[in-house]
Amino acid sequence: MFDFRQLRYFVAVAEELSFTRASQRLHISQPPLSQQIQALEADLGVRLLDRDKRNVALTEPGRVFLEQARQILAKADEARSQVSQAAAGFSGQLRLAYTVSVTFHPSLPQTLLRFGRHAPHVRVLLSEMYTEPQFAALLAGELDVGFVRDLPRHEADTHTLRIDEIDREPLLLALPSEHPLAARRKIWLREVADAPFVVQPRELAATLYDRLTLIAAKADFHPLIRQHAQQINGLLMLVAAGMGLALIPASMCTVSLAGVSYVQLEDPDAYMLLAVASRREDTSPVLAQFLSVVAEARAVPNLL
Template sequence: MFDFRQLRYFIAVAEELSFTRAAQRLHLSQPPLSQQIQALEQDLGVRLLERDKRNVALTPPGRLFLDQARQILALADEARSQVAEAAAGYSGHLKLAYTVSVSFHPALPQTLLRLGQNAPNVRVWLSEMYTEPQFSAIRGGQLDVGFVRDVPLHEDDARALRLDVIDREPLLLALPEGHRLAGRQSVELGEVAGDPFVVQPRELAATLYDRLVRLAAKSGFHPVIRQHAQQINGLLALVAAGMGLALIPASMQVVKIPGVNYVPLADPDAYLLLAVASDADNPSPVVLQFLDTVAEAKAALGL
């Protein structure tokens, strides 16, 4: 069976119509070139070239085979390029999830933008998912990576997952307009010990719910929960309606709802983690390329 080297030799002779010029172009002596062309013709069982001491010409089968040889080498080069891209993580598929609150943080769009520039042949499948289900989905192979808001709570998850921290995002209090603390530079959580709160149900958003409970306990009280909202952005509408206060990540300040004021908390523990979770044993080049892109986005954002 002929090989790629023989095809390249044949194309050179066919284009030069001279064994001498083809040998010079290929940087080899003429006898081995002639031997390889003869071996190719014997393998195919046809004469590809008519030659005498002065002239070389393509036979009709030779003209047909020249087109086929060029196509074969082009396909081989394309296959080589695609394999190299896949090995470097520049092509393939990536299943990515993120919590709703992450959609307000600049790290998500910046990472996706840079990934599109660095690896345009990577197809990204996006889905919204809370943090704990993301850990399970990554371990089960339904997800490749996820933007999460907490560290794994279970020991098995902690051992099996890799966590790349992007940010420790400050938490703010969302206050209704006219609240006694609206307009302050910062507040202590203990100053609102008697105020009602609006939260997401714990079964949906345990991370933020538990952070509120822990911070309140640190300040010596247990928060009074007046109302629930399914989505984090829905909390702001309840705040504007005077239903209570809400604890939110600082990136949600971009949501401008009339009747809501945002005030930072003075407690150094008042932050929400933002990290990328992946399988610690996942050797996927696409995942590694994505994690490199996350690091680039983090550095560009000064985080």
């Protein structure tokens, strides 16, 4: 059976129509070139080239085989390129999840944009998922990487999962625009200790719920929960309706809703973690490329 070397030799002779020029192009001497062409013809059982001491011409079977040889070599080069790209992490797929609140933070779209330019042949499969389910999916091997809002709660998981912090995003207080404190630039949470709050159910969004409870506890009060919203952006509607106040990530202030104002908090714990989580043992080249893009973006101010 013929091999790729014989195909390359034949294509060179067929394109040059000269054994001398073909040997120069291939950087080999003429005798082994002639021997390989003869072996190819013997294997195929046809004469591919008519040649004499001065001229070389393709036979009709030679013209047909030339097109086939070019296609085979092109496919081989394509396969070699794809394998190399896969080994380097520039092709394949990446299963990525993110929490709803991350959609308001510039890190998600900017990272996806940079990674798309860096590795355009990687297919990114996106899923919207809360932080705790993301950790479970990562541990089960059902997810490759996730944008999370908290650290793993179980110590064993901290050894299995890799957490790359991106930001400690400030938390703001969303309150009705007519609220007496709405015109203030900064307040302490204890100043609204008697006010009702609206939150997401803890079973859905434990991170933000627990952060509110923590800050309130340090301010010596327990927040009065009046209403729940399934989605974080639903909290703003409840605030606008005068149902209560809400703690939200600072990136959500880009949402302009009539009747809602945002005030910074002085409390030192008024922040929300944003990190990228993955399995420590995952040696996927695609994941390595993605994490390198995240690291590069973090190293350059204003990119994340």
